[in-house]
Amino acid sequence: MSILKLENISYSYDGRGKVLENLGYTFEKGKVYAIVGRSGAGKTTLLSLLSGLSSPTEGKIYFDGKDVGKIDRYQYRSRYVGVVFQQYNLLPHLTAAENVELSMRASGKKIAARRARAAELLEKVDLDGTLAKRRVLKLSGGEQQRVAIARALSFDPEIILADEPTGNLDLTTQDEVMDIFARLAHEEGKCVIIVSHSPEVAARADEVYELASLRKKEARPRQNRLM
Numbered sequence: 001m002s003i004l005k006l007e008n009i010s011y012s013y014d015g016r017g018k019v020l021e022n023l024g025y026t027f028e029k030g031k032v033y034a035i036v037g038r039s040g041a042g043k044t045t046l047l048s049l050l051s052g053l054s055s056p057t058e059g060k061i062y063f064d065g066k067d068v069g070k071i072d073r074y075q076y077r078s079r080y081v082g083v084v085f086q087q088y089n090l091l092p093h094l095t096a097a098e099n100v101e102l103s104m105r106a107s108g109k110k111i112a113a114r115r116a117r118a119a120e121l122l123e124k125v126d127l128d129g130t131l132a133k134r135r136v137l138k139l140s141g142g143e144q145q146r147v148a149i150a151r152a153l154s155f156d157p158e159i160i161l162a163d164e165p166t167g168n169l170d171l172t173t174q175d176e177v178m179d180i181f182a183r184l185a186h187e188e189g190k191c192v193i194i195v196s197h198s199p200e201v202a203a204r205a206d207e208v209y210e211l212a213s214l215r216k217k218e219a220r221p222r223q224n225r226l227m
């Protein structure tokens, strides 16, 4: 089922040339997507458009058939998409559980319900009760990224966006994180979109798209280009 649709998207930062030009694509639920491309190709820029952090200069993005430019941006960013970063962006002195609970502050849920939900989410990313009570600074990189994924799931978003989520992890740990993304897509029907330059991440995705760099003059391979 289609959940996110790009229609003739272009983007340029103020006073500069286009970083993204005329992209079109439909993302579906239940799949893992890898968007690849060399450094500077515009991967992070594309994710900031998909997450609603910025708006396309031209074209439209539709979430579940609705123009993202016209729906409540705060709601879209907090409830419908969950974002995961390379640097985890957790509060290091709080525990894993507290980091997840904190993200639900605005949910209107009572503290007991938030606590229960955080425990459930941490279990979903294979972090047991002992690790959940540990301060984040005492967790490994892979464990921290799993906390960040649990946090991104707080509001049960239909779309998970991840920017180089395994960029700081070794290959085995990267594989474990990819197992979680695959489960979220294949068992829970989430649409998982991962930006990465890792061939191993691309190999685990259901669909791979190459974002061509507009700043380079030489021709780029056309097949699999995000069009």
Ligand SMILES: Nc1ncnc2c1ncn2[C@@H]1O[C@H](COP(=O)(O)OP(=O)(O)O)[C@@H](O)[C@H]1O
Binding pocket: 013, 014, 016, 019, 037, 038, 039, 040, 041, 042, 043, 044, 045, 046, 215
């Ligand atoms: N805030 C910004 N202001 C101006 N140019 C930017 C900004 N962020 C990124 N760019 C430029 O946009 C292009 C794409 O960047 P980015 O989306 O970060 O690429 P990637 O994530 O694929 O490495 C690059 O040429 C980069 O220099």
Ligand SMILES: [Mg+2]
Binding pocket: 043, 044, 045
């Ligand atoms: Mg980037």
